[in-house]
Amino acid sequence: MSDTHITRMKDLPSTHLLGAGTALCAGCGGLETLKEVYDILGPNTVFVNAAGCMTLMSIYPFTPFRGSWLYTAMASAPAGAQGIRDALDIMKKKGRLPADQDTQVVVLTGDGSASGMGLSATSGAIDRNLDFIYLCYDNEGYGNTGQQTSAETPLGARTSTDAVGVGFPREKKDLFSIWAANRPAYVATVIGSEPVDLAKKIEKARDMKGPRLIISLAPCPTGWGYTPEKTIDIGRLAVKTGVWPLKEYVDGKVTHTVVPGSRRPVEEYLALQGRFAHLFEPARNETLLAEIQQRVDDYWQGVSAAQVPA
């Protein structure tokens, strides 16, 4: 028996919960993910938000959420989740809250908070085995302030603080492994352009207890330099080129849920984005292109047969 119920596009919810008309940018990959995640989690949720793009989701007196929302600060959304989870548990235990009025607590932050300022609070929440879902939309920079370099900016990407030369000269931080090393209940990568894979993982995470992390690569038209209609194409290429491996961690084991059969060259993904344009114009930077391709190749070389579904 499968532990999820969604197996194909037809199984995805046909009605959508998240309200339209928010202040987010057209083509926002993070919003695309949130919309898909919300459809699976349902309205009985409280999103605990940190400073970032999503802070503009709810602007007084409007909200796109049918459930609850609490904006905290950039560094401490997981601690806000702790306070709400604990309060609800205490009130249930003391008979002041009927069990059916309980709510799923979901932290929602960008990569700037998830892999930088919020790591202390996140680490504490994992230590305490907090029962929550952490949804990180990773747009590989401080997107809300104009795409400055963050801990998740990848090699060769130009940002507004690495705006010249080769762009950001170092590695993207591996948040997946940081979490997995501490043996939480669940860690998964997803992307909005692969909605079935995403839905399966959210469905699985929804019914678990303990700390659960979902990292979504969030293509960002304004920060990555492309027109909004390309969000889906770029997302699909991130998977097909192997740049964004779709995987999950459960019970000490990492499994790749989508394995690109013959990986497309990474430059197909890079060439669509203004932040990598310097790799192609005025002249091709063959060294850096090869280096980026090599890193992706090395990653997949390291993926053992045991990490791939049969």
Next chain:
Amino acid sequence: MRKLLTGNGAAAWGARLADVDYIPAFPITPQTEIIEDLGRWTASGEMPAHMVTLDSEHSMLTAAGAAAAAGARTFSATSSQGLLYGMEMLYTIAGWRAPFVLVNVSRALAAPVTLEPDHSDILAARDSGFLQIHCATCQEVLDSILMAYRLAEHPDIRLPVIVNLDGFYLSFTREPVTLPEPGDVTVFLPPVNEEFAHFRRDKPVSHAVSVLGGGPYSYFRYEMHLASQRALSVYPEIAADFESKFGRRHDMLECYRTEDADIVFVMMGSFATKAKDAVDRLRNSGEKVGLVRPRLLRPFPAEAICQALADRRGIAILDQNLSMGMGGVLYSEITAALFRLHLPSPPVATSFIGGLGGRDIRTEEFFEIFKVTAEAADSGKVPPPRLLYTEQELREMRKLQAIAQVEESELIRLEEAGT
């Protein structure tokens, strides 16, 4: 029941008697004893609350605010660097209108780092939206926590409250403390009104959302300010109710031997007990002197302060804090309040900074302060603010500097000798 308790012990008992649900915690000297007591009681089941240690004070305050907004009666405690580390969240959760009680055990701020007290930490939180009650005795700590929950949870206020006590001088000093009967406390402080509980399934809310523009922003900030000010009329009701149930009265201001006083000392916290002793001695030698000790600092009880001070000849304001480049915080607040009265002949107000980093204020210094203030009242000439420091202290400091110098020269000499 009477018990010999430290200030920290009294704070822990305050939380226990208030029947709190939730205690997010983080250790810091000199506050840690509070959460150790609470940790022991929650683990043994003597106290039906849940305590959790967070990764920082910033997280601790976030969790406290979130839990209070969700409807749990919440208590927390911190001190000094911890209060400042959580400063962003003090402002934030006050804006959430999340009512809970935070005990701050005052400790001077780095740098240089020290463990001993002054009020620089708590006054840094002055404008956060938290109400502030300053205590001088262990009994007052316990009683103020119970009163603070009434204030915080009052439907017209809905703001968090800090109860402040001085590190070491009060946190580690044992005094006999009367513990109210839990049954009587429940009557004084009924369970949390869950009308305001958020986030449960049947009461979804988007809380602490963004605003666009200064209009809505100002509205919400003004609402906080007005709610804080409403505490000025609510506080006396709570104090009267507390007195009727427990027989102890804690006003916004403590006025000690002020009835006919010409000269009045003004200071906050446990060091004010030193001023009381000086008042008694000066009274014994025939001087008309008293003490005014503000307990409620936020909201600022301007009217009560003016009433207590306007008719004096001289006021000596002792600040156990130092706003760098300006001077004493209490001094500027009190003189501003008096200035608004536009008195034809206002009292002279002298400013003294003392007790920084736990430095003692000796009785002779109070005598000197009295003398300087009385002379100013006679002459109408107000001396500049004075930083309390003795020649003896300066001599001791010079000795330390000399040792540092000798040690440094010795290191250089050894280095040059190649050893």
